[in-house]
Amino acid sequence: MNTIPPIPPTPVVELDNLKVRLGRREILHGISCRLGASGTGKAIGLLGPNGAGKSTLILTLLGFLRPSAGHARILGLDCQHSSGEARARVGYMPENDSFIGEMSAVAFLRQMAELSGLPPDAALEKAHEVLFHVGLGEARYRELRTYSYGMKQMAKFAQAIVHGPELLILDEPTNGLDPSARARMLTLIGEMKETQGMSVLVCSHLLRDIEQVCDQAVILKDGLIVHECNLEEDRRSNRRFVELEVTGDDRHLRAALPGIGADGVPEGGGRWRIVLPAGVELEAIWGLAAQQNLLIRKLTHRRDTLEEIFLKAMGHLAQTPGDSAALEGQA
Amino acid sequence: MAVYKRGYRPYRGPLTGRMARFLVLPRTAWRRLYQQRLVPLLTMLAFVWPLLCAGFIYLTNHATLLQGLDREFRQFIQVDASFFATFMYVQAGFAVFLAALAGPGLIAPDLANNALPLYFSRPLTRWNYGLARMTVLVGMLSIITWVPGLLLFALQAGLAGGWWLRENWTLGAGMVVGFLLWLVVLGLVSMASSAYVKWRIVAGAVSLAFFFILAGVAEMIDQVFRVRWGHVIDPAWSVNRVWCALLGVDPPRGPGAAASAAALTVIILLLVLVIERKLRPVEIVS
Numbered sequence: 001m002n003t004i005p006p007i008p009p010t011p012v013v014e015l016d017n018l019k020v021r022l023g024r025r026e027i028l029h030g031i032s033c034r035l036g037a038s039g040t041g042k043a044i045g046l047l048g049p050n051g052a053g054k055s056t057l058i059l060t061l062l063g064f065l066r067p068s069a070g071h072a073r074i075l076g077l078d079c080q081h082s083s084g085e086a087r088a089r090v091g092y093m094p095e096n097d098s099f100i101g102e103m104s105a106v107a108f109l110r111q112m113a114e115l116s117g118l119p120p121d122a123a124l125e126k127a128h129e130v131l132f133h134v135g136l137g138e139a140r141y142r143e144l145r146t147y148s149y150g151m152k153q154m155a156k157f158a159q160a161i162v163h164g165p166e167l168l169i170l171d172e173p174t175n176g177l178d179p180s181a182r183a184r185m186l187t188l189i190g191e192m193k194e195t196q197g198m199s200v201l202v203c204s205h206l207l208r209d210i211e212q213v214c215d216q217a218v219i220l221k222d223g224l225i226v227h228e229c230n231l232e233e234d235r236r237s238n239r240r241f242v243e244l245e246v247t248g249d250d251r252h253l254r255a256a257l258p259g260i261g262a263d264g265v266p267e268g269g270g271r272w273r274i275v276l277p278a279g280v281e282l283e284a285i286w287g288l289a290a291q292q293n294l295l296i297r298k299l300t301h302r303r304d305t306l307e308e309i310f311l312k313a314m315g316h317l318a319q320t321p322g323d324s325a326a327l328e329g330q331a
Numbered sequence: 332m333a334v335y336k337r338g339y340r341p342y343r344g345p346l347t348g349r350m351a352r353f354l355v356l357p358r359t360a361w362r363r364l365y366q367q368r369l370v371p372l373l374t375m376l377a378f379v380w381p382l383l384c385a386g387f388i389y390l391t392n393h394a395t396l397l398q399g400l401d402r403e404f405r406q407f408i409q410v411d412a413s414f415f416a417t418f419m420y421v422q423a424g425f426a427v428f429l430a431a432l433a434g435p436g437l438i439a440p441d442l443a444n445n446a447l448p449l450y451f452s453r454p455l456t457r458w459n460y461g462l463a464r465m466t467v468l469v470g471m472l473s474i475i476t477w478v479p480g481l482l483l484f485a486l487q488a489g490l491a492g493g494w495w496l497r498e499n500w501t502l503g504a505g506m507v508v509g510f511l512l513w514l515v516v517l518g519l520v521s522m523a524s525s526a527y528v529k530w531r532i533v534a535g536a537v538s539l540a541f542f543f544i545l546a547g548v549a550e551m552i553d554q555v556f557r558v559r560w561g562h563v564i565d566p567a568w569s570v571n572r573v574w575c576a577l578l579g580v581d582p583p584r585g586p587g588a589a590a591s592a593a594a595l596t597v598i599i600l601l602l603v604l605v606i607e608r609k610l611r612p613v614e615i616v617s
């Protein structure tokens with residue numbers, strides 16, 4: 001009996017040797033990757049220091065910038081040749097202030113919804129609905145220029161979702177928000193992906209935001225992808241990281257760690273970072289330390305945070321033990 | 332269920348076509364334009380002259396009302412090419428001021444508020460946007476230019492009879508084409524000035540200054556070099572020269588209609604280039 005092979009899901013973002021130049025300067029140096037799967041309601045975080053090329057990548061995906069080489073696709077559509085079709089399925093929230101100050105929020109959202117193809121009546125209804133949803137219901141007839149910064153951020157978010165896009169591109173969505181507004185924004189983003197099934201691409205320099213809402217993270221540095229990680233998998237994994245501080249001669253500890261099924265890297269001054277696989281308990285560390293005549297001064301166990309992943313990708317931190325093992329394995 | 336109770340649900344209904352999306356911008360822009368006090372006021376003022384012209388047409392076509400007048404004077408007050416040319420000059424002047432008043436409010440606020448990325452992140456191209464803004468201006472200025480002109484032409488044709496229409500149909504066609512040419516120039520100048528100057532009032536002043544300065548420069552070239560071709564850089568003069576050819580009235584001294592049309596084409600292309608460079612979702616500093 002013939003079975004139909006499963007159709008691979010369309011990646012949300014697909015880059016193929018993408019190079020982008022701004023003037024005479026090349027910003028993106030031939031990056032390739034496949035991120036997310038459309039319709040799965042996952043969020044991708046785009047991280048990187050200033051000047052890494054995050055905004056350039058977003059602008060290229062929206063078709064605002066023309067690649068000097070390679071291709072960029074969103075939801076399977078070429079960002080240059082099918083930009084109209086692609087943009088109809090995307091909602092974009094820019095980083096900077098973007099609105100029409102003389103318009104009321106409801107008129108502004110209605111216009112944006114109509115430009116995306118909603119009939120006038122449906123556009124008006126959605127404008128009201130979305131403004132209530134993001135918490136601007138009472139202020140929806142006020143001119144946008146009278147809004148506070150936090151309200152403007154919410155209005156920008158509202159215009160991005162008013163037409164029900166499949167992909168939401170958010171550039172620094174929590175910039176300048178107070179803690180409660182930030183929490184509200186992150187809740188809304190989470191809701192869009194989990195309840196509404198939208199794919200979300202978030203560009204932010206706030207690692208905690210990315211860690212909170214994203215399932216996948218891509219780290220850019222100097223126009224190149226330096227790291228890709230699956231945060232969802234990391235959250236689910238049972239890998240436990242142990243921070244250990246010992247006194248004594250710890251030169252043989254690294255060689256001894258595989259004996260208990262663990263792996264670790266020294267960080268100097270008797271400090272170690274050790275990864276314990278599932279099934280290996282902390283007692284094994286105590287036992288090993290006793291064998292090596294080491295005095296344990298500190299033992300804490302924690303998982304690798306996105307901040308550490310980011311700093312490692314930037315070259316400011318040593319490799320995670322598990323990663324180093326993987327690299328050695330590959331070698 | 333009340334809108335505030337039901338929460339957010341993505342829209343999954345039918346979508347409108349390209350033309351409906353294109354017309355969204357003109358529709359909202361017209362609504363905003365006519366909410367300004369000066370725009371409807373100036374538009375109403377611009378109807379005074381067409382009304383006077385309509386009265387004049389009525390008068391010339393009613394012999395009984397003219398019986399008391401001198402014969403030579405009766406021959407002087409004819410509805411001919413000169414009549415329509417005079418009508419066009421006055422309305423063209425109103426159009427300049429209305430374009431300077433309303434034009435900058437179309438693009439300048441979008442640039443000042445950085446709204447272009449929001450427009451262009453939707454299925455709307457830069458050309459669509461520019462054309463939509465142009466439609467707003469041409470539509471608004473049409474109300475005071477070729478539309479009343481055509482109504483006057485129809486009034487004269489109706490009162491004078493079929494023979495007049497057969498002999499003078501080129502006047503009507505020439506008037507519409509001539510006005511549309513002027514509106515395109517006005518619209519582009521207005522858009523270009525508002526694309527570069529974010530303050531509305533200054534942008535309006537710049538679009539007015541564009542015509543005065545070029546007229547002055549053209550005059551200077553003619554005086555300094557003792558030539559007549561300097562007028563080709565004055566768009567108002569060039570449009571007037573084309574109008575004369577279209578209506579068949581005596582042209583002013585200077586370059587011919589073909590040279591003026593060519594000069595206008597170059598000016599229009601330059602203005603389109605200027606606008607194209609500015610209407611971008613992101614500004615690239617190389």
